Amino acid sequence: MEPNKNPRRPASRREFLIRSAGGFGAVAAAVLWPELAGASSRAATRTEHPLTPKPPHFKARATNVIFLYMDGGPGQMDTFDPKPELERWVDRPLPIDAPATQFNDIGTVMPSPWKFRPGGNSGLPISDLFPKLREQADKLCVIRSMTSKFPEHTAANYFLHTGHNPAGRPSMGAWCSYGLGSMADDLPGYVIVDGGLMPPGGIECYGSGFLSPSFQGSIFRGQGSPVAHARGRHTGTEREALRRRLLETLEPSSDQGLDPAIEAALDNYELGFKMQAAVPELGKLSGESDATRTLYGLDSEFEATRSFGRQCLLARRLIEKGVRFVQVPMVDVGYDRWDQHKDLIKGHTDNARAVDEPIAGLLADLESRGLLETTLVVFAGEFGRTPMAQGRNEAPEGQPDSRGRDHNPHGFSVWMAGGGVKGGMAHGSTDEFGYFAIEDPLEIHDLHATMLHLLGLDHTKLTYRFDGREMRLTDVHGRVIHPAIA
Structure with a gap:
């Protein structure tokens, strides 16, 4: 309606x-x-509660998901997919045919401003944007050949969250709650820990579509009390x-x-x-040790790091309470998300500074508590960015490059960790410029199929009858990324 x-x-x-x-x-x-x-x-007079726990289709590797949503699209060649060939073509036209970009402001080749270094025993290369996360490299499976069907934020966000680009379809968190129920009796099955940014596409990214409203995402605040308190306005006979x-x-x-x-x-x-009883206790982070608070960056000088650290710590606490699917969206760093059409250096630096320490702390903390084995952590944006610069360098001499990068849905990086994932590896690849996925190109449907598989759900069998057909998160697509599974 x-x-x-x-x-x-x-x-x-x-x-x-x-x-x-x-x-x-x-x-x-x-x-x-x-x-x-x-x-x-x-x-x-009522049926069984929708969030009653349900058995998986087969033995699950993971019981919970934490989805780290990097709104805006981080540049793959600046984060997890090193492209040294870009150095050879710096400030020259891209020597391959490229499709029209979102804004069709195509400049010359721009190498990454950040160096890549090997991390962990595996030597998985990660850029200097993520020095803390690099220390956790042996836990990461980087998928370098992800693709999307949409180059515009709103449609791409719907596709990432729901497997479809129109609004109004169930999100992946809603599908997980529908398939497995919740292990928490006094909390929702699907929670979004708000960081102050509503993604393009709005709250529909977290909706339940044609599934029961019981499965839609509940937005908790990352600061203060997780849920705003409401008071009745009526008294007495009224x-x-x-x-x-x-x-x-x-x-x-x-x-x-x-x-x-x-x-x-x-x-x-x-x-x-x-x-009313569960939430106030959940939001009391004062009970965490000083070491844990430091691990998540809660004593950082950068406010955005402290904010995202609280989001990640609350996500861990929600998982401990049995919440099935927790989404941690990007925090507000004071200007646009990872969507740097200009000022790439400043924008990506501040966004990475906000999330690097908290995410590394989250992975280390989950492992130390024995939770990483059963918690699937996914890091993804809706698409990547082009290897060419967008805009002219209008910065004064001696100042940082002010150019940015346009949207690129043809090949980008996401990663998974924990929950049955094989760590310390990269799967798939893009071309020498980081533009197109060329080795095992994958779609968002494949990511969704793999997430459900690790939760013990066959994505072809997790269906709901609606509008005369059996609907599913992956529509008629999707294949499990088996090389990523331990």
Whole structure:
């Protein structure tokens, strides 16, 4: 159903229930607090809770996912895919045919401003943008041949998150919760730890589409209390009348049980009630040791590092509580994300500075607690960047290069760690300029198929009947990246 786009027309009761079903239920908790204790009396008319744990299709290597979402598109030749050939062609036209870019502002070849050095015992090369992450190189499986079908942020974001470019399809976090349920009784199955940036495409990137609203992502704040506290505005007889009206709405009107939208709303209201006790304790990071706080960069001089460190630490705590899928989006560094069409050096430096120490700390902390073995960590943006410079170098002499790079969906890097992944290796490759995937080109569908496989789910069998066909995250595509699996 379309949302109420006319602010002068009050939302219908059904619109209200559908639009509020994925919330935390704070308002309902304020209204229904005394009655929720008796919710079991209504349970007989309802089906099993959607987030009840379900068995996988086969033995899983991972039970949880932490998705590190690098919004904007980091440059592969600046991060995890060294291209020394670019040095030979510096400031010259690219000697191969290239498709039109997003903004078609094609300059000359620009080598990476950062050096690559081997990391760990494996010698996996990682650029100087990530000195701390380089120390964790033996845990990483870098996929250097990822591709996307879309060169524009919004469509590419929908594709990365849902496997489709139109809005309104279930996200990968929603599919994981649908397939496996949640191991947490008092928290959602799918949580986004907000860093202050809403991705192009908006909240639809985290939605449940045609699946139950119980599976959509719940946004937690990375700072302060994870969930905003809401207080009831009604008191006395007015509050009592409102409570009765809401209860009458939620009660089944026939012996066939609740309307699915109402049932989803009630499920989430009851979860919201439970969260009133669970969430405040979850957000208390003061109980973490000084060593752990330092590991995540919480004492960094750079505010963005501290912010992203809190996001990563909260992600670990959510995994410990049994949340199935946790997404950690890019933090706000004060200007555009990884989308550097100009000022590549400053932009990529600040973005990497924000995430390098916290991500390295997260991997080390998960390993020390015995959680990395069952937690799949994925690092990805929606696409990569071109090997040519975009824009002219207008910086004064002696100042850093002010040029950037355009979008490149034809070949870029992502990485996975933990959860059954083979570490200390790179799979696939791009050409000598880092433009096109040439060795085992992979699609986002393949990444999704592999993530589900590590969770014990066959992506061809995880389906939902909708609009006359069996829908799935990978549509009619996808293959498991078996060389990446230990």
